[in-house]
Amino acid sequence: MQEALNNPWTTLLRDSRRSGGYGQWTLQAPSKLLWKLRLDDSVRSSPVLDEDLLYVTSLDGALHAIEVHAGQEAWKFQTSGSIHCTPSICENAVLFGNDSGSVFALERTKGRKIWETLTGAEVWASPVVLGRTVFVGSADGRFYALDVSNGKPRWTFEAGARIYSTVYANESCLYFGCSNGKVYCLDSGSGKVMWAAETGNGIDSSPALAGGAVLIGSEDFSFYSIHPVSGKIQWKYATGLGISSSPAADGNTVVVGGKDGFLYAFDIPSGRLNWKRRLGGAITAPAVIAGEIVCIQSRGGGTQALDVRTGKEIWRARLGGSAQSCPVLNGNVIYLADAQGMVYALA
Amino acid sequence: MNRRTFVSNAITGSVGLALTEGISKGDADVKLPEPPPIIRHGLPGYKKSALGMPGLFPGRVVEVRNAEAIQQNHVSQPAIRRMINRALVELTGENSPRAAWARFVTPEDVVGIKINPSGAPACCSSPEIVREVIRGIRSAGVPEKNILIYDRYSDEIQLGSYHALLPVGVRIDGIEHRAFDLAGYDMNVYCQACFFGEWETRSYLARVVSHEVTKIVNIPTMKDHSAAGVTGCLKNLGYGSFNNVDRSHHAPITFTDPLIGLMCSVEPLRSKAVLHIMDGMRQMWHGGPLNQIQQYIAQPGILLVGTDPVAIDTTELALITAKRQQEGALSLWDRNPANITRSREEYYTNPRKNLFFRQPAHIEAAGRLGLGVWEANKIDHRKLVMG
Numbered sequence: 001m002q003e004a005l006n007n008p009w010t011t012l013l014r015d016s017r018r019s020g021g022y023g024q025w026t027l028q029a030p031s032k033l034l035w036k037l038r039l040d041d042s043v044r045s046s047p048v049l050d051e052d053l054l055y056v057t058s059l060d061g062a063l064h065a066i067e068v069h070a071g072q073e074a075w076k077f078q079t080s081g082s083i084h085c086t087p088s089i090c091e092n093a094v095l096f097g098n099d100s101g102s103v104f105a106l107e108r109t110k111g112r113k114i115w116e117t118l119t120g121a122e123v124w125a126s127p128v129v130l131g132r133t134v135f136v137g138s139a140d141g142r143f144y145a146l147d148v149s150n151g152k153p154r155w156t157f158e159a160g161a162r163i164y165s166t167v168y169a170n171e172s173c174l175y176f177g178c179s180n181g182k183v184y185c186l187d188s189g190s191g192k193v194m195w196a197a198e199t200g201n202g203i204d205s206s207p208a209l210a211g212g213a214v215l216i217g218s219e220d221f222s223f224y225s226i227h228p229v230s231g232k233i234q235w236k237y238a239t240g241l242g243i244s245s246s247p248a249a250d251g252n253t254v255v256v257g258g259k260d261g262f263l264y265a266f267d268i269p270s271g272r273l274n275w276k277r278r279l280g281g282a283i284t285a286p287a288v289i290a291g292e293i294v295c296i297q298s299r300g301g302g303t304q305a306l307d308v309r310t311g312k313e314i315w316r317a318r319l320g321g322s323a324q325s326c327p328v329l330n331g332n333v334i335y336l337a338d339a340q341g342m343v344y345a346l347a
Numbered sequence: 348m349n350r351r352t353f354v355s356n357a358i359t360g361s362v363g364l365a366l367t368e369g370i371s372k373g374d375a376d377v378k379l380p381e382p383p384p385i386i387r388h389g390l391p392g393y394k395k396s397a398l399g400m401p402g403l404f405p406g407r408v409v410e411v412r413n414a415e416a417i418q419q420n421h422v423s424q425p426a427i428r429r430m431i432n433r434a435l436v437e438l439t440g441e442n443s444p445r446a447a448w449a450r451f452v453t454p455e456d457v458v459g460i461k462i463n464p465s466g467a468p469a470c471c472s473s474p475e476i477v478r479e480v481i482r483g484i485r486s487a488g489v490p491e492k493n494i495l496i497y498d499r500y501s502d503e504i505q506l507g508s509y510h511a512l513l514p515v516g517v518r519i520d521g522i523e524h525r526a527f528d529l530a531g532y533d534m535n536v537y538c539q540a541c542f543f544g545e546w547e548t549r550s551y552l553a554r555v556v557s558h559e560v561t562k563i564v565n566i567p568t569m570k571d572h573s574a575a576g577v578t579g580c581l582k583n584l585g586y587g588s589f590n591n592v593d594r595s596h597h598a599p600i601t602f603t604d605p606l607i608g609l610m611c612s613v614e615p616l617r618s619k620a621v622l623h624i625m626d627g628m629r630q631m632w633h634g635g636p637l638n639q640i641q642q643y644i645a646q647p648g649i650l651l652v653g654t655d656p657v658a659i660d661t662t663e664l665a666l667i668t669a670k671r672q673q674e675g676a677l678s679l680w681d682r683n684p685a686n687i688t689r690s691r692e693e694y695y696t697n698p699r700k701n702l703f704f705r706q707p708a709h710i711e712a713a714g715r716l717g718l719g720v721w722e723a724n725k726i727d728h729r730k731l732v733m734g
Contacts, residue, residue, distance in 0.1 A: 042525040044505065059501075059524045082524070121515070141515040164511050179511045200421075202474075204511035219474075219508055221421070240641070241420075241468045244508045259468035259506075261639070281639070282468050282506060299506070323506060339502060340525060 029305070029315030030334055030346035035071025039064060043337040044324045045086040045126075046286070048094075050108065054328070055094055056337050057083035063096055063104075064343075065111060068335070071345060075111040079104065084122070084324075086166070090129035090148060097123025103136055103144070105151060115151035119144060125176070125206070126166040130188065135174055137163025143176065143184075145191060155191040159184065166206035166246070168214070173228065175214050177203025183216055183226055195231030199224060201242070205256075206286075210249030211268030217243025217256055223264065225271055235271030239264065246286040248294070253308060255294045257283025263296060265311060275311035279304060286326040295334070299323045303336060319344050379682075379704060382602045385540040389614035390533075390557050398562075399618035400611065402654025403450060406720035407727040408662050409434045409652045413734035416648040417628045420641075422475040426648075430733060431479045431624065434652040437729055445486045451621045452562050454488030459560035459619070460496045463568045463583045463626075467507035469639040470631045472566040474512035476650075480564055480624065481517055491516030497555055499523050499587055522553045523590070532590050533557040538610055543597045550589040556616055563620040565656070569627035569649065570635035571667050573694065574601035576679040576707025578636050579663045580623040580656030581718070585610030596703065599687045604706035608713030611656065617718070623659055625651035632670040633698040640695060645670060648734075657719025658726045660710045665723070674698060679707045 041060035048055050053074060054066040061079040066072065081100030088095045093105045093114055099122040105114040120140030127136040127146075133154060134146040143157040161180035168175040173194060174186040179202035185194040200220030207216040213225040213234060219242035225234040240260030247256040253274065255265045259282040265274040281299035288295045293305040293314055303320040306313050320327065320336035328335040336344045397403075411434045416426040435447035452458055460480055462472040477496060484494055494517040498504055501521025510519050522531035532551035541548045556563070567583035574596050575582050585607045586592045595602045611617060627649030634643045649666070651659045668679060676698030677686055688700045714721030 042502075044502075124510070139510070139515065160515065162511060162513070162515055179513070202508065202512040204508045219512060242508060244511065284506060323502060 030317055032347045034333065034345040034347050036345070037066060037071050037073065037343045039341040039343065042339045042341050043322065043343070044084045044339065045337075046324075046326045047328050047335050047337050047343070048087050048089055049328050049330060049335065050089045053109070054335055054343070055087045055089070056343055057085060057087060057096055058341060059083065061098060063087060063094070063106065063111075066343060068345065077104070077106055077111045077113070081122070084124040086126040088127050088129060093148070095127040095129065095134060097125070097127065097136060097138070101138065101140065103127060103134070103146065103151065105134075105148070117144075117146055117151035117153070121162075124164045128167050128169045130169040130171070135167045135169050137165060137167065137176055137178075139163065143167075143186065143191070157186055157191045157193070162202075164204050165216075168207045168209050170209070175207045175209060175228070177205055177207065177216050177218070179203065181218065181220070183207065183214065183224070185214075185228070185231060197224070197226050197231045197233060204244035206246040208247045208249040208254065210254060211252050213268055215247045215249060215254050215256075215268070217245060217247065217258075219244065223247075223256055223266070225268065237264070237266065237271060237273065241282070244284045248287045248289045250289040250308070253289070255287045255289060255308070257285065257287055257296060257298070259284065263287065263294070263306065263311065265294070265308065274309075277306060277311040277313075282323070284323045288326050288329060290329045295327050295329060297322045297325055297327060297336065297338075303327060303334075317346065319346070380600060382605060383540050383542060385538055385606060385609050387609055387613050388535070388537050388539070390536050393614045393618070395614060396618035398451065398621040400620055400654070400656055401658070401717075401719035402621055404438060404654045406655055406658050406725055407438060407653050407729070408655070408658045409437045409729045409731065410662065411650045411652070411731045411733060413648050413732070415734040417646045420646060422473045422628050424475045424478065426734065427473070427475045427479050428482075430650050431476070431483065431652070433731060433733060434650055435483070437731060438652055438654075444483060448483045448487040451564070452484055452487045452489055454490075456489055456561045457493045457495065457559060458484050458489055459555060459563045460494065461563055461565045461583060461587060462496055462498050462504070462509065463566065463578075463587065464498050464500065464503035464507040464509070466568060466570060466631065466636050466638070467503055469641065470568055470570060470629045470644050471503075471507045472568055472626050473628050474507070474509060476566055476624065476626050476628070477509065477513060480566065481514060484564065492518070494518070495520065495555060495560060497522065497553070499553070499590065520555075522555065529590070531555070536613065538589060538606065538613065540606070542595050542602050545594045547591055547594070550591045550610070552613065552616060553588050553590075556588050556619065560619060565620055565623040567623070567625050568629070568631070569625055569651075569663055569666070570631035571633055571671070571679065572635045572705070573702040574705060575603040575607060575709055576705040577660065577664050577667050579625060579660035581607050581611050581660055581710065581713050584616060584620055584656065588616055598689065599684070599701070599703045601703045601706055604709035605712040607709045608716050608718060611713060611718055612716045620656070621654065623653055623656050625659055625663060627651060627663075627666070630667065630670060632667055632674065633676050634695040638695050643698070655719035657710055657714040657721050661721050661723060661726060662728060664707055664710060671698065677701060679705050681705070
């Protein structure tokens with residue numbers, strides 16, 4: 001009997017480090033459907049997990065809390081706008097944004113609203129909590145630092161261009177991409193711009209920080225390694241089409257999908273391409289690294305696991321296949337959500 | 348020979364049983380089935396606009412070429428700006444781009460920009476062109492909040508990353524978010540026909556077209572199309588604004604002729620579509636509309652601009668026909684059953700194969716409905732070279 005572990009997976013790619021999985025995932029393909037649940041609308045975000053609840057947002061404006069043992073909805077919270085945002089969990093709260101421009105904080109176990117803060121346009125980026133501050137960008141062109149207890153802005157930064165990139169936050173710096181093609185580094189406390197690195201087109205991708213590099217894709221058909229202090233571009237790699245997928249990093253390896261249908265793995269210090277593998281259609285969902293495997297959903301390709309060292313396919317499940325959602329790997333249970341509104345637990 | 352008649356020595360088994368009524372197997376003279384009666388139901392009481400198709404300049408097509416506009420698959424924003432400005436001045440005879448835009452939109456308008464994300468990410472409406480169209484509409488005094496970039500499928504818009512590539516303030520939305528999503532359609536405006544015994548015989552017009560926008564700027568792409576022959580202004584508008592259109596195809600038979608033109612003639616779609624800017628930065632000359640293989644996507648750096656969708660599509664048809672001839676591909680008018688395949692993979696990779704008996708005559712059919720000029724010798728084709 002394969003069992004789930006009670007490990008938290010609290011934001012996009014598990015945690016703010018974007019490390020992805022836990023390393024316990026075996027090389028075996030999932031062989032058993034534990035449960036499936038049909039939501040009322042399409043899922044364009046990634047699930048997150050904490051204790052016994054899996055949180056999934058859907059385009060009809062609902063956040064669903066699903067009890068993971070039974071696969072039943074524990075509660076749902078309805079908003080007035082569609083939701084493309086991957087939720088985040090912080091202590092007793094689950095946070096997310098919607099297309100009406102609101103950022104919500106709900107009580108994590110019951111779904112009661114703690115606060116709601118309105119921005120000027122849709123919020124697709126996932127809120128990230130560091131200390132007592134929630135950091136999130138909005139399509140209104142502003143980046144917000146909100147008080148986690150009440151949602152009131154501590155400061156805002158005016159980028160003047162749409163922000164869909166989920167921030168990478170640490171004690172001193174905040175890194176995110178913007179539709180003006182810039183990768184920003186802001187001071188975490190004040191929101192002051194430390195540097196802004198230029199790419200050649202808008203950015204949809206969310207950065208990872210690993211191996212002494214800010215790693216991010218751009219719609220200019222390139223993947224970038226940027227020095228986290230100076231903002232200098234250390235290396236970039238030209239792909240066949242744009243990159244909207246977010247990278248996953250583990251040790252000195254970073255993996256990212258391209259719209260050209262390839263999954264790429266790079267050596268972070270050198271920028272050397274370790275391997276690339278064509279998966280089928282365009283890849284826009286984030287990849288997840290879990291121990292020896294990298295797991296990804298792709299358009300028309302279902303869910304695949306590849307050897308992180310070689311890119312060789314280990315297994316493939318013809319479930320999922322979302323263009324936006326990444327799987328949650330927890331012990332030997334994998335949770336998937338897809339564009340048709342299906343949520344699966346496989347073991 | 349009737350345009351639905353072709354000569355054949357043998358017919359492949361790929362023709363479905365339901366379609367054999369008008370097709371005699373093995374006969375020398377083979378006839379495609381006639382389309383069923385199609386009922387059009389426009390918005391009751393809608394007053395037709397003089398700006399509607401074929402618009403202010405029937406028969407006029409401005410073709411702008413600029414080799415610098417796309418290099419190694421990267422589209423140049425400054426080059427696009429110069430090309431659109433030059434084309435609009437040429438089209439309208441005005442002395443500035445702003446004055447040209449003012450011929451089509453006013454500050455009171457709510458303007459829909461109909462993109463074509465189908466084919467994303469390899470070949471879809473270039474965000475650089477969409478940006479310049481937004482800029483032009485803004486120059487005529489339309490506020491950003493009154494500009495809506497739309498298509499039927501929100502997932503394809505997302506795949507094209509338009510949301511991350513367009514300016515703050517404009518709205519970007521798909522009409523359908525999942526299969527069978529009817530919420531965004533107007534039940535009072537439709538085309539009705541039973542093509543292949545389907546249970547839902549109506550195709551409804553998007554509500555944003557019937558009730559929200561007052562003008563539409565159309566940005567189709569330059570692509571061949573497995574069923575329609577080519578997809579251009581007409582197909583991007585018709586099949587991109589009405590739902591439930593796949594039912595008009597049942598390989599190898601398609602009723603894109605005459606459905607595309609009929610849909611475009613329904614009010615208020617016809618009246619609201621005031622300008623067409625065809626994106627020929629990339630030209631998908633085989634495997635359209637969804638092929639992702641770069642080998643079949645040329646990069647000629649062309650824009651076709653006008654108010655007459657039929658004249659533009661006629662020009663597009665000639666350009667794609669020429670490219671296919673150059674590459675040794677089948678004629679878009681090919682009617683040989685031996686060239687039909689059931690395999691999409693084979694179709695995508697072999698320009699000597701078809702999925703359908705294509706219907707490029709849908710353009711002429713639209714012309715006969717009064718939507719524009721299809722006779723090549725009557726088209727005022729103005730060619731500009733820049734760069």
